[in-house]
Amino acid sequence: MSQQNRTVFEEIVERLVELKDTSELMIDLAYSSLLLNNTELAEEVQRLEEHVDKLHTDFELLVLQSEFKKEDAKGFLGLIRLGVATEKIADAAAQISEVVLRGIEPHPVLQLSIKEAEETVAYVPVTRGSQLVGKTLVEAHIPEETGMWILAIRRSNKLIRPKLDTRIEAGDILIASGYSEGVGDLRRMATH
Amino acid sequence: MPSLEKVKYKSVPVRDLFLEMKNLSELMIDLAYSAALFNDRELAEEILELENRVDTLDYLLEMTIMIAARDAHDAEALTSVSTAASAADKISDAAGDIAAIVTQNIGVHPLVAQVFEKVEERLMQAKVAADSSLVGKRVGELDLAAKMGVDIIAVRRDKDWIINPEKTEHIKGGDVLIVRGVHSGIKEFKVLAEQKSKRSSD
Numbered sequence: 001m002s003q004q005n006r007t008v009f010e011e012i013v014e015r016l017v018e019l020k021d022t023s024e025l026m027i028d029l030a031y032s033s034l035l036l037n038n039t040e041l042a043e044e045v046q047r048l049e050e051h052v053d054k055l056h057t058d059f060e061l062l063v064l065q066s067e068f069k070k071e072d073a074k075g076f077l078g079l080i081r082l083g084v085a086t087e088k089i090a091d092a093a094a095q096i097s098e099v100v101l102r103g104i105e106p107h108p109v110l111q112l113s114i115k116e117a118e119e120t121v122a123y124v125p126v127t128r129g130s131q132l133v134g135k136t137l138v139e140a141h142i143p144e145e146t147g148m149w150i151l152a153i154r155r156s157n158k159l160i161r162p163k164l165d166t167r168i169e170a171g172d173i174l175i176a177s178g179y180s181e182g183v184g185d186l187r188r189m190a191t192h
Numbered sequence: 193m194p195s196l197e198k199v200k201y202k203s204v205p206v207r208d209l210f211l212e213m214k215n216l217s218e219l220m221i222d223l224a225y226s227a228a229l230f231n232d233r234e235l236a237e238e239i240l241e242l243e244n245r246v247d248t249l250d251y252l253l254e255m256t257i258m259i260a261a262r263d264a265h266d267a268e269a270l271t272s273v274s275t276a277a278s279a280a281d282k283i284s285d286a287a288g289d290i291a292a293i294v295t296q297n298i299g300v301h302p303l304v305a306q307v308f309e310k311v312e313e314r315l316m317q318a319k320v321a322a323d324s325s326l327v328g329k330r331v332g333e334l335d336l337a338a339k340m341g342v343d344i345i346a347v348r349r350d351k352d353w354i355i356n357p358e359k360t361e362h363i364k365g366g367d368v369l370i371v372r373g374v375h376s377g378i379k380e381f382k383v384l385a386e387q388k389s390k391r392s393s394d
Binding site for chain 1: 206207210214218221224225228268269270271272273275276278279280282283285286287289290292293298299300301302303304307308312
């Protein structure tokens with residue numbers, strides 16, 4: 001495969017990874033919105049659903065424009081199907097968050113089903129002087145120090161699904177969940 | 193046509209049914225991408241089995257919810273469970289669709305795996321041989337993360353699934369272990385699980 005095709009390919013995969021990460025982030029946020037009966041998170045999921053629809057279209061267009069050869073057709077069909085399934089996962093997440101937006105009180109049995117004790121959601125901005133800046137999530141020890149864990153990171157209008165090696169930057173907004181006592185501790189870490 | 197498991201009502205707490213559906217469907221997503229990207233047929237078949245299981249759980253959950261609703265208030269609250277469960281079922285279906293890319297011999301372009309491997313860890317399944325050196329060991333005692341960069345994220349024991357097994361869980365012959373990790377590590381682990389243990393006298 002030529003160098004140019006290779007670059008197109010990398011772009012296709014990049015979109016696919018973004019689709020996949022976004023749909024998985026949506027599932028995490030959707031369950032949290034349900035457990036906490038939190039409208040803000042549920043709306044976040046709905047916005048991401050719109051974003052996924054757009055990403056998915058871009059991804060399909062890229063695949064179709066890639067001038068693949070006849071013998072590559074199957075492999076490209078596989079890619080298209082992977083995109084469709086990923087979009088379906090995002091739909092399922094949106095379905096979960098819809099319960100909250102329709103004002104249906106989540107049944108207590110749902111809370112019992114999730115290990116992590118979720119009580120509250122906090123949006124915590126990270127300032128330039130914070131000890132967290134430049135650290136990965138593993139290095140930051142946020143759950144150990146505060147009892148809160150990071151559901152998502154908002155970085156200049158994008159939502160990022162946190163991975164262990166995600167590096168925290170100044171200006172990030174940490175979307176964290178846990179006991180309400182931990183919020184103050186997290187705010188301190190994010191500003192000092 | 194694949195034979196479908198017969199569903200008959202039995203009394204299981206809604207909480208347990210929903211928790212299993214949620215956990216299995218999330219595991220299935222991870223398994224499915226790995227199966228598709230690395231064209232792993234064994235893993236894909238495992239996912240299709242799991243899809244059947246989640247379907248069955250969904251039927252049981254719906255039945256249980258119907259029995260539990262006594263009035264309008266109950267019905268409203270239980271709708272949240274029913275909707276969330278059907279979403280988990282949808283996720284499991286989507287994972288099944290991804291697995292079908294492999295089982296229907298369509299496959300994903302191999303170059304994708306090459307690029308993907310840089311950003312994502314791979315999952316693989318390994319069946320523990322009856323006389324493997326792993327048999328009887330506790331998950332924690334193997335110290336896999338430190339030794340090979342590998343994590344056991346689930347165990348299938350016949351029809352039962354143990355997700356995120358405790359460190360104290362004993363490994364048995366015939367267990368199917370789902371491991372996550374770096375490419376070289378999981379290959380090494382698969383060999384370790386599937387081959388006979390060397391006797392000290394060898």
